[in-house]
Amino acid sequence: MYRNFERHLAQEACEAPSHQRYSLARGCSDCEQSYKKWLCSVTIPRCEDFSGENPHSLVRNLDQAFPNGSMLPEEIRQSDEFQAGKHRRSRNARIDDEVAPGPYREILPCEDLCYDLVRDCPASLAFSCPRPFQDQFNSSYARRGGGLTCNYPGSVHNPNSSPGLALSRLLLTTVVSVVLGLVSL
Amino acid sequence: MMHSGPHQLPSAASRGASLLLIYLNLILLLSQGGVAADVGESPSLLLDEQELDETISKRSPLEALYEPIFGIFGRSITGRAPPGVTGLLNNVRENRNVRPGTLQSFVFESSRIFERTDDAQGREGSNATANGNDAWDGVEEGGNADLEVSRRQNRSKTIYISATTCLQPQRRGNNTSVDPPQLTLYVSTSSNNEQPGPDESSSAQDSKVFDEGAVIYNVNATADVFFGIAAPASNQSMFEGEWNFDIAVSTEDYYHNYDTGPSGVLWVDSDSSAALLQTPNLTDTADPSTVQRVMDDGPQYVMFVDDEDSTASRGVRHSMCGLTNYARLAARVGGTFGDNATTVMTTRGPGGFPKQQFHFNGLNSSTWYWGILAYAGSESQRRQAPDRAGGGGEVFQAVPFETKEGEPIRIAAAGYKRERQQADLEQGTTAKSSRTWNSATRQSMPYPPTMSVSTLPS
Numbered sequence: 001m002y003r004n005f006e007r008h009l010a011q012e013a014c015e016a017p018s019h020q021r022y023s024l025a026r027g028c029s030d031c032e033q034s035y036k037k038w039l040c041s042v043t044i045p046r047c048e049d050f051s052g053e054n055p056h057s058l059v060r061n062l063d064q065a066f067p068n069g070s071m072l073p074e075e076i077r078q079s080d081e082f083q084a085g086k087h088r089r090s091r092n093a094r095i096d097d098e099v100a101p102g103p104y105r106e107i108l109p110c111e112d113l114c115y116d117l118v119r120d121c122p123a124s125l126a127f128s129c130p131r132p133f134q135d136q137f138n139s140s141y142a143r144r145g146g147g148l149t150c151n152y153p154g155s156v157h158n159p160n161s162s163p164g165l166a167l168s169r170l171l172l173t174t175v176v177s178v179v180l181g182l183v184s185l
Numbered sequence: 186m187m188h189s190g191p192h193q194l195p196s197a198a199s200r201g202a203s204l205l206l207i208y209l210n211l212i213l214l215l216s217q218g219g220v221a222a223d224v225g226e227s228p229s230l231l232l233d234e235q236e237l238d239e240t241i242s243k244r245s246p247l248e249a250l251y252e253p254i255f256g257i258f259g260r261s262i263t264g265r266a267p268p269g270v271t272g273l274l275n276n277v278r279e280n281r282n283v284r285p286g287t288l289q290s291f292v293f294e295s296s297r298i299f300e301r302t303d304d305a306q307g308r309e310g311s312n313a314t315a316n317g318n319d320a321w322d323g324v325e326e327g328g329n330a331d332l333e334v335s336r337r338q339n340r341s342k343t344i345y346i347s348a349t350t351c352l353q354p355q356r357r358g359n360n361t362s363v364d365p366p367q368l369t370l371y372v373s374t375s376s377n378n379e380q381p382g383p384d385e386s387s388s389a390q391d392s393k394v395f396d397e398g399a400v401i402y403n404v405n406a407t408a409d410v411f412f413g414i415a416a417p418a419s420n421q422s423m424f425e426g427e428w429n430f431d432i433a434v435s436t437e438d439y440y441h442n443y444d445t446g447p448s449g450v451l452w453v454d455s456d457s458s459a460a461l462l463q464t465p466n467l468t469d470t471a472d473p474s475t476v477q478r479v480m481d482d483g484p485q486y487v488m489f490v491d492d493e494d495s496t497a498s499r500g501v502r503h504s505m506c507g508l509t510n511y512a513r514l515a516a517r518v519g520g521t522f523g524d525n526a527t528t529v530m531t532t533r534g535p536g537g538f539p540k541q542q543f544h545f546n547g548l549n550s551s552t553w554y555w556g557i558l559a560y561a562g563s564e565s566q567r568r569q570a571p572d573r574a575g576g577g578g579e580v581f582q583a584v585p586f587e588t589k590e591g592e593p594i595r596i597a598a599a600g601y602k603r604e605r606q607q608a609d610l611e612q613g614t615t616a617k618s619s620r621t622w623n624s625a626t627r628q629s630m631p632y633p634p635t636m637s638v639s640t641l642p643s
Contacts, residue, residue: 046454048589049589049590049591050591051590052589052590066591101591102591104591153534153535154533154534154535156451156452156453156454156463157451157452157453157454157586158451158452158584159451182437
């Protein structure tokens with residue numbers, strides 16, 4: 001998957017003088033980074049248990065059996081809520097074929113991963129993204145919000161971290177160096 | 186632990202004699218070339234000792250290391266505390282047992298509280314005279330000495346007492362509802378109450394109960410400070426055994442500490458038997474030399490994990506040594522849990538800031554756990570300067586996290602790279618690109634139960 005991208009990008013003049021490059025604000029390395037982040041988030045879905053309660057997750061792979069052989073009850077699989085094709089399989093078909101995890105819930109990639117791709121890469125690669133008002137948006141991306149609403153490299157379950165940690169460590173380091181300074185006198 | 190003779194204050198006559206002796210000492214030293222550095226006023230205390238204590242005092246083996254130098258270098262080596270009381274050194278922790286219903290007593294002597302400032306003031310005084318005319322030395326010396334006396338009488342300093350519970354009485358039978366009672370710290374700054382404790386009147390002392398196995402307390406000291414750790418009588422039908430605690434006192438800052446505010450620990454992800462947590466960024470600058478220095482210092486934090494409904498660590502959640510003894514897992518460099526609890530420094534993630542990651546394995550599925558972060562200092566600090574303010578570390582507030590229920594969901598780390606190479610998803614993918622991928626992402630993904638989950642790459 002990455003190899004094909006590399007080949008296409010290699011046809012761009014990345015090292016050219018500024019009037020020949022595809023953008024003055026972005027370069028080929030920006031495009032590579034954005035593509036890696038996007039590809040990771042899309043091919044390696046961040047998953048939760050099917051029985052999980054995260055309202056921002058999308059049910060996937062409903063028709064497959066769980067690893068222990070059991071299937072979901074018929075009424076769930078036939079319910080109106082899960083009729084759309086996005087629920088019956090994973091975005092990456094190889095997961096269903098080779099990993100065969102059974103039903104799970106996916107935390108969808110953040111929309112800005114796709115936007116970054118369009119922004120950072122040359123137009124010749126013809127990347128484009130679904131927009132929130134379009135139907136296919138909800139099966140591919142999610143919007144950022146408080147807590148874990150969408151997936152990106154580095155996303156965590158409890159992002160409300162206080163800055164106090166680094167600060168108190170700084171104070172401690174200062175105290176320690178003062179003490180060591182006094183000791184060495 | 187026997188000490189000869191009670192603490193005695195110097196009388197006026199001996200003070201005059203000691204001043205004279207200071208003066209003579211200084212004259213001799215100055216004439217030898219001005220190495221008057223630390224003479225100042227500490228010899229006055231020591232000279233008092235040499236006048237009053239003619240017997241060699243027996244010191245407890247737990248007291249200060251014996252130093253064969255005395256006299257002009259200002260360290261009181263003879264103990265003056267009453268029997269049964271331990272004298273503490275600055276920033277050096279002591280460990281004690283205490284049985285239910287008993288008291289352990291300690292003293293932090295004024296000679297230790299004020300020794301550093303005394304030395305500094307003495308140095309200034311003697312430097313001033315070294316430049317003066319010899320004929321005036323006597324007058325200046327006397328003047329300075331009077332200043333020293335009044336300064337000594339008016340001096341006060343904040344001292345910081347801290348103690349943590351390392352062992353607590355065990356629960357008998359199926360007692361899971363009641364936690365072991367906490368110890369109590371008693372502090373007295375008056376020589377009328379040299380062994381503060383539950384039997385003394387509360388007007389002559391302050392007390393503070395331990396909070397989840399830790400207590401910190403500061404007091405303004407003008408003379409010796411006396412304190413004690415008392416264990417309550419414990420209900421013998423519910424608990425058995427005694428407590429063991431660490432105690433330390435410092436003139437700079439608390440030796441042990443704990444923080445009840447949010448710790449900022451980030452729960453990155455978990456699967457059905459493992460969890461990944463990390464500290465926030467440890468610097469707020471991307472300056473490469475700072476980042477490199479932090480990375481080179483190595484892991485400075487420890488993280489403990491305990492089941493949310495476990496009773497083992499309840500009662501010592503703010504104590505570093507208590508958590509070490511009772512928590513289910515502890516991730517520290519060179520720790521004893523092998524692959525089940527590992528920690529590593531990394532700059533993964535947005536911005537490339539240094540942070541410390543913790544990976545725990547062997548957890549139960551669908552279970553809530555507590556992750557408790559504690560700051561222990563860098564490896565070199567712990568090795569070279571264990572006796573320092575903050576040497577006992579700081580314990581932060583616990584962070585809850587949960588493992589997943591489903592087997593097929595796994596934290597993908599280097600394991601995914603292995604799967605990709607085995608499955609040959611790509612012809613001729615460069616090794617470089619696959620390695621940088623895995624450095625950017627670390628999350629749960631569907632994973633066949635037959636493949637093993639890798640631990641963090643070292």
